[in-house]
Amino acid sequence: MKVNLKMLSETLGLSQTTVSRALNGYSDVSEATRKRVVEAAAQLGYQPNPQARQLATGRADAIGIVYPFGASDIGDIRFGEVVSGITERLAEHKLDLLIHSSRPDVELDTYRRLIEGRRVDAMIVARTRVDDPRIRFLQEHNFPFVAYGRTRSRIPYAWFDFDNEAGGRLAVERLVALGHRRIALVHAPLELNFAMQRHRGFVTGLRAAGIEPHPELIIEASLDRIGGYQAVGRLLALDEPPTAVLVDNNVAGVGALRALGDSGWKPGKGMSLIVYDGIPSEIPLTCKVTGVIQPTGTSAGHALADLVVDVLAGKPLEALHSLGAPCLSVGDTDGPPPAATRRRQAAKAG
Amino acid sequence: MKVNLKMLSETLGLSQTTVSRALNGYSDVSEATRKRVVEAAAQLGYQPNPQARQLATGRADAIGIVYPFGASDIGDIRFGEVVSGITERLAEHKLDLLIHSSRPDVELDTYRRLIEGRRVDAMIVARTRVDDPRIRFLQEHNFPFVAYGRTRSRIPYAWFDFDNEAGGRLAVERLVALGHRRIALVHAPLELNFAMQRHRGFVTGLRAAGIEPHPELIIEASLDRIGGYQAVGRLLALDEPPTAVLVDNNVAGVGALRALGDSGWKPGKGMSLIVYDGIPSEIPLTCKVTGVIQPTGTSAGHALADLVVDVLAGKPLEALHSLGAPCLSVGDTDGPPPAATRRRQAAKAG
DNA sequence: ATCGTAATCCGAAGCGCTTTGGATGTAAAC
DNA sequence: GTTTACATCCAAAGCGCTTCGGATTACGAT
The missing domain is CATH 1.10.260.40 (lambda repressor-like DNA-binding domains)
Structure with missing residues (x-):
């Protein structure tokens, strides 16, 4: 047969x-x-026969990934895309993707089973945390892996992450190019990796344009709609309000948008708005918000798969880092600062 | 070692x-x-050593699934949940889930590689189409599989699907219990399996309550917001408008909601509204829409995994069918019909 | 004593592939 | 003519597990 x-x-x-x-x-x-x-x-x-070959070679020809069980927030929507990208690229190297899921509390057991059972040659660790026990576990057991997101570790490891800093800079550069000088940042708590990185990009971008960031224009907002709403309210109430604002996440971004709307704002006129990650398209709007857009999940998956292949090929881990470059999606919520402000600033400068 | x-x-x-x-x-x-x-x-x-065991037994101890590449519509959001449910249940039987992806045009090749390469013991076919070449392929090759969604086939096969008919009936029963007699249905084109099934449930439910469905109250709407908007507009313009309307999908549901809003509608008063699948929570609303809610992706995954295990155990395929039971999520958009209408109906009956 | 039976255990032959360590032949180098 | 080198090819030994077909023992039944 x-x-x-x-x-x-x-x-x-x-x-x-x-x-x-x-x-x-x-x-x-x-x-x-x-x-x-x-x-x-x-x-x-x-x-x-793959099993026979695997037995003879000692490889498993498969990569493992553990799905964050029960996680169903907005970030997860992309997960399918990422998986799709990974499998697509892995297939080119005749590698399969073995997907598991587990409750967070027994996640390490799942990892243990997979690696001790030698069902996979390497792991992809999704949703890394700042201090991640899974990473430590894999490093202790000397098991090849790639992290999807950076984490704290003294030992070098391979990772893919989005370039949040570049994204922050990108937004600032856009606004500066439009003529803005008083640019505000509404950011999530800085314990969160992405918030810290985007914040850094914001500051770097401003300094690169010769603008010293103004403390009263950088405010922290809780990671929800209310946070964004209140933050923008405070900015508008300043003696000298900003002419543009960057919100570093799309949850607070929705709130920010509403705050502007409530104060009679016209998109692109008066105050410019850029929202990191954009506004989910399910929310019906009369305007298209300018946003910093992450690369697609598919391209992230490709990058992860490439890293896995490199790790298995024994390349030095120090060199195996990859950053997904964000790009600007220009909508109609940004524009040049209003003439009045420009005149005032010119007077000040003169 | x-x-x-x-x-x-x-x-x-x-x-x-x-x-x-x-x-x-x-x-x-x-x-x-x-x-x-x-x-x-x-x-x-x-x-x-799994490879050695697999070589000796001839099994692969793995199930395959092919991710619908490039599909990123709203239905996909659930895909992660489904996968999670599948792996969770499969793990109890020491089975792994091998996930692949492919562009639709080469999907059959992916299937061929997986089954001829004997990398998996069975397949789960996601997003079945009415006439599905993948199903035919698997049947021809006599390869075990479970379909996620029904399809046309003269040969029996194992499947899981949502019970759309029960869902349609459920909505009608709710409305009838509230006292409605003139109930409208806004449905997607009946070529679509789900639309046909929900339509059937609607009619069955009405008849069971002794109400003969009225043709002018059953209208087809394109599967978008406009469709829902226009359909409800037509219903409102009738000489004798319905007191309640069921929209059979949430895309048109959003349009329906807006049409009602534009005509000065108050949630739960006057016209009752039930939307199949509910309204996505990302859309900010002042009311909570009553909806027919599918079981979670996780439970669908469990059901699929159970079916796979049964298929591999050699149970007769005729018996391996499973329907996910929808349930009603009561919000504030449904209520008893307005008194005026009730009086009119009573007069008519008397 | 002999037989049958049941309960335990084991030798050895695969499963289908890779890989080591030659074997063989042929042409170029001495 | 012998040696060396190279290009091709192959026999056989695994890889770590399962499983078929006995082998062995003990024990009550004949």
């Missing part, structure tokens, strides 16, 4: 050794025989 | 055969030795 190496070699009048080596690209088989072998294999529909 | 069967059997002074059979629960090994074996295995941290 199913044709195996033995049958194939017998019909060819060759040894199993030679057929195997021919198929696996060894150099000690002549081009002529290799051609014969490949053709016969295709014609007979020979497919090597 | 890693302990295998041979080492384990040597330290125990038993043969590999006996140790293997002890661990796998055969009856021809005494309870005493089994206990010894199990204890020693635990103590030495013995983990059987």
Whole structure:
């Protein structure tokens, strides 16, 4: 029924050794025989038995990932895309993706089973935390892995992450180019990695434009709509309000948008608004919000898969870092600062 | 380093055969030795090599699923949940989930590789279409599978699906219980399986309550917001408008909601509204819409996994069907019909 | 004593592949 | 003519597990 190496070699009048080596690209088989072998294999529909190969080579030809069970927040929507990107790229290297899920409290057991059982050659660790026990576990056991998101660790490890700092800078550069000088930042608590990084990008971007960040224009807001609403309210109440504001996440962004709306704001006029990650399209709006957009989940998946392949190839971990570059999606909520402000600033400067 | 069967059997002074059979629960090994074996295995941290076992048994101990590549519509949000549910339940049977993705045009190739390569023991086919080439392919090759969604096929096969008909009936029953008699249905084109099934449930529910469905109250709407908006507009313009309306999908539901709002509607007063699948929570609303809610993705995943296990156990496919029961999520958009209408109806009846 | 039976245990043969360590032949180098 | 080198090919030994077909023992039944 199913044709195996033995049958194939017998019909060819060759040894199993030679057929195997021919198929696996060894150099000690002549081009002529290799051609014969490949053709016969295709014609007979020979497919090597993966289990047998894996047993002989000691590899599993599979990568593991543990799905964050019960996590169903907005960030998760992208997870399917990421998985799709990973599998697509892994397939090119004849690697499978083995997906598991587990409740957070027994997550380490799942990792233990997967790596001690040698069902996978490497792991992808999703949703890294600042101090991540899974990373520590894998490092202790000397098991290859790639982290999706950075974490704290003295030992080098491979990771992919979004370049939040570049994103923050990008937004500032856009606003500066439009002529803004008083630019505000509404940011999530700085314990959160992304908030810290975007904050840094914001400050760097301002300084690069020769603008010293003004403390009263940088305010922290809780990671919800109310937070964004109140923060923008405070900014508008300043003696000298900003002409533009960057909100570093889209949850607070929705609140910010409403706060502006409530004060009779017209998109793109008066105050400019950029929201990191944009506003979810499910929310019906009359305007299209300018946003800093992360690369797609698919491209993140590709990057992760590439890193896995590099790790398995034994490349030095120090070099295996990859940052997803965000880009600007220009809508109609940003524009030049109002003329009045410009005149005032010119007077000040003059 | 890693302990295998041979080492384990040597330290125990038993043969590999006996140790293997002890661990796998055969009856021809005494309870005493089994206990010894199990204890020693635990103590030495013995983990059987999956590849070797798979080679010997001919199984792959894995189930395959192909992710609908590039599909990123609203239905996909649930996909992560489903996967999570599947893996969770499969793990109880020591089965892994192998996930692949592929562009639709080469999807069959992916299936071919997976099943001819014997990397998986069975497949789960997601997003079945009415006439599905993947199902036909698997049936031709006699390969075990479970369909996530029904499809057309003369050969019996195992499937899980949501019980759309029950959902339609559920909504009608609710409205009838509230006292409504003139109930409208806004439905998607009936080529779509779900629309047909929900339509059937609607009609069945009405008849069961002794109400003959009125053709002018059942209207088709395109599967978008506009469709829902226009459909409700037409209903409101009738000489004798309905007192309640069921929209069979949440996309048109959003439009329906707006149409009602534009005509000065107060939630729960005047016209009652039920939307199948509810309204996505991302859309900020002043009211909570009553909806027919599908079971969670996780429970769907559990059901799928259970079916897979049954299929692999060789149970007859005719019996392997499972319907996810929807339930009603009562909000504030439904209520008794207005008094005026009730009087009019009473007069008519008398 | 002999037989049958049941309860335990084991040897050895795979499963289908990779890989080591030659074997063989042929042509270039001495 | 012998040696060396190279290019091809192969036999056989695993990889770690399962399982078939006995082997051994003990024990009550004949």
